[in-house]
Amino acid sequence: MDRYDLLYDLYESFDTDGLRDHQRFVDVFPPVDSRVALEQYQAIDTELDRRKGEIRDAFDHGETLCEVAAHATREEAFTALDLLTKHGRGVNVLVLDVDETLRSAGGTDNEIPRETLHYLTELHEEGVPIVICTGQTLENVKGFAIQGLGSELVHSGTLSIVYEAGTGAFTPGHGTDTKKLLYERLDEGMQNVFYGLRSRVLPEAPDGIRAGCHLQGNEFNVTLKPNAETGSREARDIIDRALCYLVDLLGTVVAEETDVEDGSEWARTFYAAVDPEIRGVLERRGELPKRDSAELPAALTEVFERIDVAYYEADAAEVGSLELNKVVGVEAAFEVLGVDDPFALVMGDSKSDLRVMEWAADGKGIAAAPDHASRAVLDHVIRTDELVFDRGEAAAILRIIYALNRLTALD
Structure with missing residues (x-):
């Protein structure tokens, strides 16, 4: 069956909205010390497994399709398939701006939403390195990264921080290559x-x-x-x-x-x-x-x-x-991380992020931006893959990438 027909059949034949509600509850359920709450969690988790099982049994690629449906809306899933059809591969590294991209003072109290953090963790656990690429100082970024993503992930050896818009790259766990002072090359x-x-x-x-x-x-x-x-x-x-x-x-x-x-x-x-x-x-x-x-x-x-x-x-x-920009920092981070054939998701909102997006457009990745990004950034994103998301909703793009990487199994 054609991949588009498979998705159409999946979203027409099953209650995917209910499936996603169950999955989201399980994924973002906060730590609590309540017997009643834990019993409710267990009941929903059991129902989630049952619903997934129905999809597994209905399709040859049931495992892939049940995970896609549990995380991505119909529109997100078809966007993911369009990206796969166009580019022919999944995303193998994330390049992420922070302020007004992952978090937004306009709608999320300037904190990275729990769902966004969840999908970053999910993609990382599946072997996708993360490059945080920001104009902030290293100490500021390290602080919120450890607080949001956890010390284990930050020090996993597959996360890098490009700070001060490319003046340095910090990749814990890599010995003498852990911190590259790129300004010393000037x-x-x-x-x-x-x-x-x-x-x-x-x-x-x-x-x-x-x-x-x-x-x-x-x-x-x-x-x-x-x-x-x-x-x-x-x-x-x-x-x-x-x-x-x-x-x-x-x-x-x-x-x-x-x-x-x-x-x-x-x-x-x-x-x-x-x-x-x-x-x-x-x-x-x-x-x-x-x-x-x-x-x-x-x-x-x-x-x-x-x-x-x-x-x-x-x-x-x-x-x-100008010789130290985010592109230079990202390339330095990729070198340390061993990403030699990148196909990146680049997310950002400003002129410095646009340079990375334009670099990635040469077969090295795709770009996404919030709807309040600079006009030049939005023009580029709309002209390429149209991955524009609402303020504070970076998780929507990460769900698309989650689905994209699973849909590669249908080839």
Whole structure:
């Protein structure tokens, strides 16, 4: 029977909605010390086994189909089969952004939902390595990863953390390869720019910025965060001011390294020309320079083209190396994990995640994003496999991947 006909028969002939309800109860049942609750759990688990048994007996590939139906909705199952038909293989590694992807302040109290954690654990137990790929610091990511996924999984040797958007890769259990400081691959001059910027960014900041921001505890990137609540009007104002200051200071530091004058003005000119968001901030604050970007000194241009200035409205102003991005970090993680023929699920919401998605689109994987992701990310995801999910519902995509990997057994 055709694979599509098999799925159609499965979802038409059985109460798959009830099956999934039973499975979800069993999967996310919290630890309790209650005899009544445990008896209810046992009854539902027994009924789940009975329902699965009916499907096992009805199909030649019954074991595969009962697991698909127990976890994926009809639409999710057919999406999984479409992916298998298109790409011809299952996912063998997960590459996951965290903030506003796995967790979302908009609907989940900024915690990773229990169901999402469950499917991450399920896929990992089936041999799918996990690469957490984030702009956060290593210590922050390690903390929530251990809390959410458990110390055993984090230290299993098949989980890696790409932190600070690619400045380092941390893969516990791999000896001298456990922590790769990717920024040490940069030339001495570029490292000096970042060390100089970091050492001066707060001491030389105007009083209002120094009191209204803090320096994120990065190893290499230079990130100013608001002391006000992220997303608030106060946070937007201070980050707009911090961005202008950070661009100016970067220009000053680079000018000192290259013996060129007017570094601040040229830095504003360069980054306003390459980034519309930065240009918008400079315009709002009346600080857009009138210089022609075509007249930028070559010595400055050569350095600026290697440095990324990122603006996250009401959240952060950041300077990082364009030679150290999430793609570089993911490749380093894959090398340590031994993933030499990746077909990855890449999940993210921002410009830094888009670089990984575009890299994966060259036969190395598929991309998914929340519906509130940046326009460029959504455009890419819709143009490729249309894997867009609701805010806080990353589990929906993980269920599709769970089904996809099982459906490969039908070949």
